[in-house]
Amino acid sequence: MKAPALLSLAAAFALASLASSAGAQDPRLAQIRDDAMRDMVRRQVDLASNAGLPRGPFLSKALEGVAKKADSKSIRAAMDALQKRMRKANDLLAPSPTVDELAAGADAIGVGAPERTLKLMREAAPGRSIALELGVLTELVAKGVPPKQASKMVLDLMARGATGAQLTALSSAVQNDVAAGLKPDAALELRGRGVMSLLPPPPSVQNSAPRARP
Numbered sequence: 001m002k003a004p005a006l007l008s009l010a011a012a013f014a015l016a017s018l019a020s021s022a023g024a025q026d027p028r029l030a031q032i033r034d035d036a037m038r039d040m041v042r043r044q045v046d047l048a049s050n051a052g053l054p055r056g057p058f059l060s061k062a063l064e065g066v067a068k069k070a071d072s073k074s075i076r077a078a079m080d081a082l083q084k085r086m087r088k089a090n091d092l093l094a095p096s097p098t099v100d101e102l103a104a105g106a107d108a109i110g111v112g113a114p115e116r117t118l119k120l121m122r123e124a125a126p127g128r129s130i131a132l133e134l135g136v137l138t139e140l141v142a143k144g145v146p147p148k149q150a151s152k153m154v155l156d157l158m159a160r161g162a163t164g165a166q167l168t169a170l171s172s173a174v175q176n177d178v179a180a181g182l183k184p185d186a187a188l189e190l191r192g193r194g195v196m197s198l199l200p201p202p203p204s205v206q207n208s209a210p211r212a213r214p
Contacts, residue, residue, distance in 0.1 A: 026059055037072045044079045053086050054099040057106070085109045092118040093130075104134035111141045117151040124158045132164045136171045143175055144184035153192045160199040170195050 026045075032038040041062040048058045061082050065075035089105030090097060092115055097105065105118050117137065121130050133154055140150040157167060170191050177187035 026055065028059055028063060031063060032066055034072075037066070037075070040072055040076060041079070044076060044083075048079075048083055048086075051083070051087070053083065053090070054102060056099065057086065057103045058082060082106060088115065089118065093122050097122075098129050098131065100131035101129055101134065104131045104138065108134050108138045108141070111138050112147050113137050113141050114147055114151055117147075117155065120151075120155055121158065124155060130158075133158060133167060136167045139171045140174060140184075140188060143178050145174070145188045146185055149185055149188060153188055157192070157195060157199070159202045160196065162195060162199060166195050166198070 029038055029042060032041060041059070044062070045055050045058045049055045058079055061079055062075050065078055070078075085106035086102050088109055089102050093101050093105050108118060109115060118134070121133055121137075124130075125133070137150055137154045140154070141147050154167070157170070162170075173191045174184070174187045177191065178184050182190075
């Protein structure tokens with residue numbers, strides 16, 4: 001093959017690579033008008049992706065900062081903090097958490113939920129997503145429920161087989177009670193007892209109960 005043909009082939013390959021790279025970029029980056037900030041966000045998102053973390057939550061965090069008119073330094077700090085939380089969530093929710101679980105786990109850590117709780121939640125449900133349960137835990141702690149109390153309630157409800165609808169209803173009821181003036185811990189205790197009354201006892205209790213004689 002002649003040299004001009006080789007050059008032409010190389011040029012075509014380079015153009016194809018550039019097109020592929022541009023196509024892989026999230027179109028939401030275009031919402032960031034400042035060129036320097038957009039480049040910074042792209043680098044941070046790429047760093048997260050190269051570390052095996054999902055790109056979406058990081059770009060969402062950046063766009064949240066842009067919407068709030070935060071400066072580039074603040075947005076980068078927020079993205080760095082998110083990466084630390086997501087790395088921790090990835091470890092706690094191992095072996096293969098979903099993107100939703102990672103995002104929800106990072107949020108839970110961010111509001112102050114005990115890290116051990118995430119590990120216990122994964123052990124309680126190793127074969128399915130617990131993104132919803134993590135979201136409920138986050139909402140309860142964010143509303144002022146003491147983290148240990150919120151953790152115990154969510155874990156107890158998981159052990160009793162509470163459904164996603166029941167957990168979501170519990171969270172909404174607690175939020176409404178708090179908005180009406182009830183203390184967060186009292187609201188969770190009240191609403192939690194109500195849900196518990198509808199559920200069977202944990203399997204360990206059922207198995208240890210004495211059987212009636214024939």
